[in-house]
Amino acid sequence: MRLFLALDLDAPARACAVEVQGRARRAPALRNVTVRWVRPESLHLTLAFLGEVDADRVAPIARAAAEPWRHAPFRVELASAEAAPRSGAPRTLWLSVSAGRAALAHLHADACARMGPLLSAPVDPRPPGHVTLGRLRRAPRSSGRPVRDAVAGLAVPAFGWRVDSVVLYQSRLASGGASYRPLARAPLGCVILDAVP
Ligand code: ATP
Numbered sequence: 705m706r707l708f709l710a711l712d713l714d715a716p717a718r719a720c721a722v723e724v725q726g727r728a729r730r731a732p733a734l735r736n737v738t739v740r741w742v743r744p745e746s747l748h749l750t751l752a753f754l755g756e757v758d759a760d761r762v763a764p765i766a767r768a769a770a771e772p773w774r775h776a777p778f779r780v781e782l783a784s785a786e787a788a789p790r791s792g793a794p795r796t797l798w799l800s801v802s803a804g805r806a807a808l809a810h811l812h813a814d815a816c817a818r819m820g821p822l823l824s825a826p827v828d829p830r831p832p833g834h835v836t837l838g839r840l841r842r843a844p845r846s847s848g849r850p851v852r853d854a855v856a857g858l859a860v861p862a863f864g865w866r867v868d869s870v871v872l873y874q875s876r877l878a879s880g881g882a883s884y885r886p887l888a889r890a891p892l893g894c895v896i897l898d899a900v901p
Pocket residue numbers: 706708750752753828836839875876877878881882
């Protein structure tokens with residue numbers, strides 16, 4: 705089973721991301737390439753991609769993911785749409801995290817420590833940094849410059865939300881785009897608020 709831990713956007717942030725997708729769709733440079741847009745309900749910030757996991761490991765992983773996180777809720781902000789990678793054929797359109805990176809890195813490290821012993825391969829050590837809006841299909845190299853310029857020109861105003869839970873998703877890949885099924889959810893906020901002797 706293909707699994708990942710993610711942070712859901714709240715409804716207003718989701719609406720902002722959908723609005724950016726709408727403007728990107730209408731950009732002339734993006735009409736010449738095929739983009740598979742992430743569906744509104746699937747927009748997320750990946751905390752840790754766990755990869756393909758054997759069936760007998762799913763229950764322990766779900767139990768671990770359902771344990772509260774020892775981390776205070778925090779705000780994440782997104783700003784600036786980008787086409788990645790920065791050179792060559794563009795493959796992904798995303799919104800970059802502009803605030804909350806330190807908290808994300810901390811939570812990511814917690815997720816790696818919690819999930820690592822339950823997995824056969826190490827989790828990607830790079831902390832999360834973007835919300836994917838769409839994926840380009842076989843875009844030619846020559847489309848790189850106009851696509852990157854068009855996406856940069858969207859001038860996305862910063863928006864964000866308060867992260868207060870972590871969700872374990874199963875990803876089911878399909879030709880029309882992956883669909884994600886939530887398997888477990890746990891809150892943030894289990895922290896010691898004052899010095900305890
Ligand atoms: P598709 O691969 O068909 O485009 P998808 O990327 O939405 O669909 P998955 O590949 O299952 O579906 O990925 C689920 C989430 O994990 C996505 O946010 C994706 O960007 C992220 N992800 C996938 N592979 C990796 C990886 N190797 N390292 C880090 N994150 C990954």
